[in-house]
Amino acid sequence: MPTIQTKKEILEQLEKARKDFSDFCTTIPSAIFFRQPVEKWSVAQNVTHLITSANMRRVAYRLPKFMVRTYTGKPNRPSRSYEELVAKYKLKLQQGGKASGRFVAKPIDDSAGKEKILDSFNKSMEILISTINNKWKDTQLDQYLAPHPLLGKLTLRELCFFTIYHTGHHLTIIKERLND
Numbered sequence: 001m002p003t004i005q006t007k008k009e010i011l012e013q014l015e016k017a018r019k020d021f022s023d024f025c026t027t028i029p030s031a032i033f034f035r036q037p038v039e040k041w042s043v044a045q046n047v048t049h050l051i052t053s054a055n056m057r058r059v060a061y062r063l064p065k066f067m068v069r070t071y072t073g074k075p076n077r078p079s080r081s082y083e084e085l086v087a088k089y090k091l092k093l094q095q096g097g098k099a100s101g102r103f104v105a106k107p108i109d110d111s112a113g114k115e116k117i118l119d120s121f122n123k124s125m126e127i128l129i130s131t132i133n134n135k136w137k138d139t140q141l142d143q144y145l146a147p148h149p150l151l152g153k154l155t156l157r158e159l160c161f162f163t164i165y166h167t168g169h170h171l172t173i174i175k176e177r178l179n180d
Helices: 007-026 030-034 043-062 065-072 082-094 114-135 156-178
Strands: 145-148 152-155
Touching: 007 043, 007 114, 007 156, 030 043, 030 114, 043 114, 043 156, 065 145, 082 156, 114 156, 145 156, 152 156
Parallel strands: none
Antiparallel strands: 145 152
16 A cells, blocks of 8 residues: 555545445345354444444544544644554554454344445445545644544544555455455
8 A cells, every 4th residue: 555644645545445345345245245154244244343433433523623622632642654553453453452342243134235234334434535525634634633442542644544444454354254
């Protein structure tokens, strides 16, 4: 992945992550999309996890800026680079970090409908991208924090980086499981 720095590059990579994930999942037959592996998430559960994640992140970008600042304070360091943020996340995963609370995907049967789930994923990501684009200036992404359940407080720029990586991370998981 090329180095991501500017808001424009972030938005492009968020859209690419959304499209790549959605396009691939669209090709998966429904029976496989909903198949529940033993002690692992189905493709559908991976998608709903990303929907929950995007919806929760969106809150940080949609709240009035003074509320974001009041809730989390001011950053006391510069934003990490994309590569630094990814390294920190991978380390947390190696140390046993995993989804918890509302981020743990619940079992889903095929009555939910693959197209409906993927449509929800696309809409949640599109709203997140639009909110970042319309509400935040590039420099402001480094001036506000948001909580992350595994990584602690992240700048809004880092949260964008996380969203890009996290979406690709789940796409990789899905592809690997389909090849098992």
